[in-house]
Amino acid sequence: MASIKNLKKDIDYTLGDIIDICRLSAALNPGETAEKSEAIVDEVFETFDTLIAKINAKNVENKKAHFKAISTELETKANALIEKLNNL
Numbered sequence: 102m103a104s105i106k107n108l109k110k111d112i113d114y115t116l117g118d119i120i121d122i123c124r125l126s127a128a129l130n131p132g133e134t135a136e137k138s139e140a141i142v143d144e145v146f147e148t149f150d151t152l153i154a155k156i157n158a159k160n161v162e163n164k165k166a167h168f169k170a171i172s173t174e175l176e177t178k179a180n181a182l183i184e185k186l187n188n189l
Contacts, residue, residue, distance in 0.1 A: 105156060105168070108156060108171065108172060109153070109156060111172070112149065112152050116179065116182075119145050119179065119183065122186060123139075123141050123145070123186060124138070126138045130189075138189065141186055148182070155167075155171050155174075
């Protein structure tokens with residue numbers, strides 16, 4: 102990993118794209134799908150807050166392993182959110 106700044110950008114872009122897809126899905130399929138899309142958007146915001154809080158943690162012993170774990174967590178949570186979106 103090159104830097105914390107790049108990790109934050111990855112989180113922002115990845116989760117931002119998921120939000121865009123949810124908003125598009127809600128606009129194209131109003132009704133029940135829109136409500137489910139909004140629930141996914143809320144989950145994306147919770148994930149974003151959690152990951153940023155982990156990045157900003159100051160009392161970390163092994164920073165390289167810590168940031169690698171955050172990157173892996175981003176990937177798994179993003180895949181789970183996309184899977185939920187695909188099931189709509």
